[in-house]
Amino acid sequence: MPQDDQTTAFDAATAVRRAEGGGLVADLDPGWDVGGGILNGGYLLSVVARAAVLESPHPHPVAVSASYLRAPAAGPVALTVVPGPAGRTLAHSLVTLSDTGGPALTVQATTATLGSTPSEYSHPMPDVPSVEECFSVAEHRDLAPPGVQVPGLSLRVDTRLDIATAGWAFGRPSGEPVLRAWMRFADGREPDPLALLTFADALPPTSFAMGNPGWAPTVQLQVLVRALPAPGWCLVEARSSEISGGWVDEDYRIWDSTGRLVAQSRQLARAPR
């Protein structure tokens, strides 16, 4: 199975290269959208993290906090990395992703070297149906709520929703802002820390489960990568704790195929009306 080169959709779409003059550049792929030409925030974070690790002595993003200033257009972007303190354990940097309209994302990145140490404590994976018993978003594009376009993202990230959290797809929103799904890349590319950054924002908005379909633009997103994920499907759970005044949080936990917690994220987003 192809890994870590540009023969997989994810590696090609997040590739970062050094331009003449030494600056880092990338080409944002329009296929990683969440509808309406808006690129997924997690996808953008994976591109930024590639730039961060290129300029770091450490290979893995372990904490990444992003402010989404505005939605960048697909196409060429520049990635400016300002290195901060770096040591044996971790390194800090500040990365800005800019398109022709100016800065779109500013990101504080902490990189480190994740090993293979076992967990001393790990929040257990919830009990969910098998992948085969779950609801394939890509195979049910025609079931999207009226006005909601199924995103390109869902063709590239195979997303199998736990039926218990997928009632909204059948016109019966649960009223509880929780979504759970098995997730992996559609072309079989195995998960790694960079992939987890995309998975950490790849579920539909939790507001779908509240009967409010619509875009929930991310304002700030923090992702923590806690371990190197094992090959196979990841279980991704998103949960909101407070919805009010036009604001919603989304809190993710991600477990790998062995049941280990490998990533967490939290974002503040504007709630769809």
Add this chain to the structure above:
Amino acid sequence: MPQDDQTTAFDAATAVRRAEGGGLVADLDPGWDVGGGILNGGYLLSVVARAAVLESPHPHPVAVSASYLRAPAAGPVALTVVPGPAGRTLAHSLVTLSDTGGPALTVQATTATLGSTPSEYSHPMPDVPSVEECFSVAEHRDLAPPGVQVPGLSLRVDTRLDIATAGWAFGRPSGEPVLRAWMRFADGREPDPLALLTFADALPPTSFAMGNPGWAPTVQLQVLVRALPAPGWCLVEARSSEISGGWVDEDYRIWDSTGRLVAQSRQLARAPR
């Protein structure tokens, strides 16, 4: 009761003023330490957020993400605010806190105007004993584990631990990385969004509950402020989801005295050995 002026300990310790030349400066108060002269990370975030709102059209910090580059010394610091996009709903900025040794904290701040809209959904407050039935950290300084100095912070932030999560103070750690406490300023200063930033990092490390007392230095911390807190005690809960390889997360939820969820935070820290 004194509010929003420098007659309260919190307002005096977090005051930010404009120096000659126009830059923002503050004097970090050595009394807000977590032991060993190390200042509390939430306290530092409150100082930074004061600088952010001074330079913003909006009065409230709603999302604040900080990278802790190194522990700043008490005493004079400079606060550099680089404004980002600002609109009717929210404004972004990047704030750097520097002491004589250079940058210590870089913070992405999103400010907005929180109103009095009721919750559409709110994660319920857990069932806990009353303040009077809880364990006062300040009144039991002598019970601190050997080698652990009770921090100045705990004299300024009145912290009443739910006994169910305070076994470690009696040599009986629960083995579950969860702490819960009622919290308010010792001088009766009422909570507000700036105060919630301090509360969002003011519990002892969850590793205490695992039988590992010791300092857990914060690497990155994100705090979301979700509503204006009502007067009175706040309930603060911290929980870790994964401890491994020398890393630990701490995930906070904070409810106000009416039971409304008013803040959330998540940090990645180095785990005490």
